[in-house]
Every structure is written in C-alpha cells, then in structure tokens.
Amino acid sequence: MQTSSLKKFFKLYSKEMRELRPEILVVLIATLVLNLFFYFKAQELPAMVIVPSMMMLGLAGFLPFISSFKLLGREWNSNTIYLLLSLPVKGGNILGSKLLALLTQYLIGTVVVTTGGVILTFLLFPEPGLAETLRQVQASGIDTRLQTIISSGGLFYLMSLVGMAYIIAISFFSQLLGKLVTRFSGLITAIVFIATFWLMNKLMTPIWQQLGNYNQLHMSQFNFSIAAFNQLVGMNTLIMLAGTAIVFVAAVLVYNHKIEL
Amino acid sequence: MIEFKNVSKSFGSTVALDDVSLVFPRGKIIGLFGPNGAGKSTSIKLIMGLNRPDRGEIRVDGENPQKKKQDVAYLPEIDHLYPWMNIAQAADFTRTFYADWDEAKYQELIKFLNLQEDMKISKISKGQRAKTKLLLTVSRRAPYLLMDEPLSGIDILTREEIINTLIRDYREGEQTIIISTHEIAEVESLVDEVIFLDRGQVKLSGNAEDLRVERNMSLVELMKEAFRNAD
Structure with missing residues (x-):
C-alpha cells in the first residue's frame, strides 16, 4: 500500500521527537525544580522571580541550537545515515522533519518556562500587588x-x-x-x-x-x-x-x- | 537490469572502481566476490545511490539509482538501525516508506528467525541484529535486494538461518539479489551468476555453473586461482 508523503514526513518527525526527548525532559524538570526552589526561598525577596525564568528561558532557547548538531551529527556517528539515505525520500523531508522537531522543542521549552514564570509571579505577587503594578505601568503611558x-x-x-x-x-x-x-x-x-x-x-x-x-x-x-x-x-x-x-x-x-x- | 557503463570511483587517492562495465541481469542471484578493498561495497553503494560515480553511469532499469530507491532493498554490512527502537518500531518505520512491504511475510519471518517484536536493537546480540536487518529487508517484495557482507562476523548457525531465509523467500525470475561477500563457500550453492572484483576491476564474471564445469573447480578454488595469478 502506498503511503502518503505527509505520513512519511510525520514518521520522520516522530523519530526526531523521540531523539529529542531527553533534552525536552531536562528543560521540564529543571523548570519545575528551579521554580519550586525560588518559590520557597524567595518569599522574602519576590523580585528574584525573574532569575529562574531568565535562566530557564536561556536554556530553553539555547538547547535546540545544540540539539541541531546532535540530531544531524548522530546520524553519521551511529551509521543510521545509511538508513536515511537509502529511504525513498528527498533531503527536504529529512531536514524538514529535523527542523520542525527542533522548533517543537523550542516551543515546548519556552512555553513551559514562560508558564512557570507566570505562575510563580502570581504566587509571589498575590493580588492586589500585581494589579497595582500593572496600573502603575499603564499610568506611565505604556499600553497594558x-x-x-x-x-x-x-x-x-x-x-x-x-x-x-x-x-x-x-x-x-x-x-x-x-x-x-x-x-x-x-x-x-x-x-x-x-x-x-x-x-x-x-x-x-x-x-x-x-x-x-x-x-x-x-x-x-x-x-x-x-x-x-x-x-x-x-x-x-x-x-x-x-x-x-x-x-x-x-x-x-x-x-x-x-x-x- | 542494472548496468554499469565505464564506471570509475575514487576516494581521495584510493581507486575503488576503475572503468568498470557490468550488467547485473534481472531475476538472478548474483555473487559479487573479491578480497577486502576489491570494490564490492562501493559497487553496492553506487547501485543504492549512496555514492555517485566520478565517471561513467549507472542505470537501474534504465533510470538513475537516486530515482529507484523505492525498488531496491538494501542490507548494509554495518548496523544502521536506530538503537533505541525495538524490532516492532523498526518494522513500523520501514513499512511507512515502502509500498512493497509484505506484512504477512514479516509475521512469518519473525517466527522463522526466532526474533521477538519487543527486542530492543541496542540490547540484542550481533547475530540477532544481523537477522533483524535481514527481516526488515526481506519483508519487502522489492525487485532488487542488495546485501553487503550479510554473513560477516556471524556465527555458523545464524549464517545457516540467513541463507535458509534467502532460499526460502527468493522469487526466481522476478527478484534480483546481489550478494557481496568474501565468504564464497557459504553462498556458493546459492548464486546463479558471479562477478569477481579485484582492486576496482572485474577479474572474472559469468554463469556460476558454466564456470564450475568449464574449469572443473568450485567457486572458492576459482577465486583462489584468479587472485593467486593476479599477484
């Protein structure tokens, strides 16, 4: 049975996502641990909330770039390039699936870190503190x-x-x-x-x-x-x-x- | 039919194939024999489109090998499967890309080769990995099957299983199998045609049975004589 090009692309993409699983987990676990640490330790100094978010955002943004070398280089190191090159698909599919997987990694990482930062902010700046801050920002002329x-x-x-x-x-x-x-x-x-x-x-x-x-x-x-x-x-x-x-x-x-x- | 027309291929200063012209007829089992460095693997990789000739041209059914990947099943010498996959995942990955995948044959072969679908590729023995590669290659009903040193480093019992699988599933007249190996004795009974390569050139080629009768020698003896004379 002939498989559609989209299904072939999705199969390649799934394989790449499986390869990236460890890096994605690292970001998820590190975000959780760091946010919990700052939640318990930074109660006295709430402004510190920015620290874990910025650290993790840096990691989440930087990891896909590092992973791009791993994802392609590993095909040669583990000889799986023999399998990839013998498949009846063109380079656009192979590289496209890798690119999409790395962008997914970036998306997951940054969304998780940002969500963690927002939750931490709400926990450390209980109402009406945050609303008051926003009002002050708006008063200074910035559209909020x-x-x-x-x-x-x-x-x-x-x-x-x-x-x-x-x-x-x-x-x-x-x-x-x-x-x-x-x-x-x-x-x-x-x-x-x-x-x-x-x-x-x-x-x-x-x-x-x-x-x-x-x-x-x-x-x-x-x-x-x-x-x-x-x-x-x-x-x-x-x-x-x-x-x-x-x-x-x-x-x-x-x-x-x-x-x- | 696969044709090599004045094909040359070098890797740096090493000449792998030197102005080789060859025809691999359709529907036969062809043995590509020769010592290490003879150009066997390069020939297989050129047919598969993994290498490109420096000079000359290669045609698979009249077309560029890059356009015929769908029709060729390839079993390389090295382990080329993703180590984190189990056999079921590797089969699922392979079946997505090939319309000629035969699920019934796969199910039958997995039992015949004493493999289990949940076996993880990184955890199984070398013999089991060789059988897994064979399973994934032979489960396709591809017109061309290229096998690069399928018996290399495999114990005698596994070799027997591999050869039995090939005999069992070969579709005579319909499928072309090219086996590159220096373990000639093991595949002697299997091949219809032989090509002896040495240092990138064709030393001897022809129908296996005709050569045996004509020279009153086994293929192993023929190779020994051919290469002894070469020195």
Whole structure:
C-alpha cells in the first residue's frame, strides 16, 4: 500500500521527537525544580522571580541550537545515515522533519518556562500587588491591555521562532558541508557556520537599514504606536524567514546532490 | 537490469572502481566476490545511490539509482538501525516508506528467525541484529535486494538461518539479489551468476555453473586461482 508523503514526513518527525526527548525532559524538570526552589526561598525577596525564568528561558532557547548538531551529527556517528539515505525520500523531508522537531522543542521549552514564570509571579505577587503594578505601568503611558500584550508578544515570539529556524538552517548547512570532507570536518563546520552567518547578515543588512529609516520616520519616543511597532517586528520576521528559506534550500541541495557515504 | 557503463570511483587517492562495465541481469542471484578493498561495497553503494560515480553511469532499469530507491532493498554490512527502537518500531518505520512491504511475510519471518517484536536493537546480540536487518529487508517484495557482507562476523548457525531465509523467500525470475561477500563457500550453492572484483576491476564474471564445469573447480578454488595469478 502506498503511503502518503505527509505520513512519511510525520514518521520522520516522530523519530526526531523521540531523539529529542531527553533534552525536552531536562528543560521540564529543571523548570519545575528551579521554580519550586525560588518559590520557597524567595518569599522574602519576590523580585528574584525573574532569575529562574531568565535562566530557564536561556536554556530553553539555547538547547535546540545544540540539539541541531546532535540530531544531524548522530546520524553519521551511529551509521543510521545509511538508513536515511537509502529511504525513498528527498533531503527536504529529512531536514524538514529535523527542523520542525527542533522548533517543537523550542516551543515546548519556552512555553513551559514562560508558564512557570507566570505562575510563580502570581504566587509571589498575590493580588492586589500585581494589579497595582500593572496600573502603575499603564499610568506611565505604556499600553497594558491584554489585546496589545498578546498581539505584540505573539509577534515577538514568532520572530524568535523564525530566528531559531534561521540558526538551525545555518547549523544544518554548515554540518552538511563539513561532512563533505573526511578530515577536519568539525573545523570546516565551524568555519562555514561563521562564514554563512556573516554572509547572510551582509545580505540582510541593507534591507534592515531600509527598515530602520522607515522606523525613524514613523516611530519615535514622542510618537510611539503599537501598530507601527508590530509592523516593524513583522517585517523583521519576514526578512529573517526569507534568509532561513535561502539557507535551508542550500542545505537540502547539498544533502540531495553532494552527500555520499 | 542494472548496468554499469565505464564506471570509475575514487576516494581521495584510493581507486575503488576503475572503468568498470557490468550488467547485473534481472531475476538472478548474483555473487559479487573479491578480497577486502576489491570494490564490492562501493559497487553496492553506487547501485543504492549512496555514492555517485566520478565517471561513467549507472542505470537501474534504465533510470538513475537516486530515482529507484523505492525498488531496491538494501542490507548494509554495518548496523544502521536506530538503537533505541525495538524490532516492532523498526518494522513500523520501514513499512511507512515502502509500498512493497509484505506484512504477512514479516509475521512469518519473525517466527522463522526466532526474533521477538519487543527486542530492543541496542540490547540484542550481533547475530540477532544481523537477522533483524535481514527481516526488515526481506519483508519487502522489492525487485532488487542488495546485501553487503550479510554473513560477516556471524556465527555458523545464524549464517545457516540467513541463507535458509534467502532460499526460502527468493522469487526466481522476478527478484534480483546481489550478494557481496568474501565468504564464497557459504553462498556458493546459492548464486546463479558471479562477478569477481579485484582492486576496482572485474577479474572474472559469468554463469556460476558454466564456470564450475568449464574449469572443473568450485567457486572458492576459482577465486583462489584468479587472485593467486593476479599477484
């Protein structure tokens, strides 16, 4: 029976998620332990609530990047690349499933850490303390409506997600180029990673500069608009998405046409 | 039919195949014999599309090997299965990608090979891993079956089981099996055609029975003579 391409992709994705299970568990357990520790220890100093959240957010954001090297490199180390390359699927599916799994890892990690931070904040700042703080923030001119927080926060989060995809795509591309040589593979990977990052930044900088000019025209500290701010974040996200697509396609081409065993 | 047309392949300064032209006829069991470094594994990997020739071309039923992966079942010498999977998970993974997966055959073979679905690949013996690889490869009704050193490092009883499985499930005239090995004695009775490779070149090839009758020698003796003369 012929299996659909989507089912094949999902099978590859499930395999990658199984490979990432230990890292995801590390973030979940560390968040729980650290939040509990701060809940019991920081009762006298509630401002400390920011510490575990920031620490764990750093870990949750950084781990998928580290995992990207593990996920691809392990295929060679454990010889499972023989299985992957003999499958009747193209590099787009193989690398795409890995990318999606790493983004899922990022999503799970950051959502868990943020949720843990919010719960800890509510526990350490019981009403009316938090409401009072929000009122003070609003009085200083910052828009604290839920709708604004969700739209701007959501866009910002989307930009971070695309940023992660961008870094992972560069990681895949540099690793695959590193695999084309038998000696100094790690060194080549590191050099290609830095070079690609630099080159892509060079390509995107003129667009970012245009965006900066637009930003100065429409937004200043005297003329701050949430809509213009959201537009700026959205444009940045789109530019990064285009960069991600370019590097990812390059990685897929290397996988399809250059990788040999 | 698989065709090699003036195929050359090098890895750095090592020549693996040197201007080789070959035809692997359809529906036969073909033995690819030769000592270590003869170019057997490279030939198999080229057919599977895991390597690309530096010069010349390879055709599987007239097409590029990269486009024929669906029709080729591959059993590499090394352990290539995910160690955290058990046999059932590995089978489930494999069956997703191949339309020619035969579930009834898989169920029958797992019993025949004395394997259990809950056996974890990282925990089983080398012989059981070899049998698992065979199980996953032979459970497909693929037109081409490529086996790279399937008997290497396997005890005599497991070798027998592997060979019996091949004999039992071979579809004569319909399926092409290419076995690369230097354990010629074990597969001598199995092969229809033989190709002897040495240092990337074809030393001798032909119908196994014709060669045996013509030279009044077993394939093992033939290989010994061919390679002794080469030195």
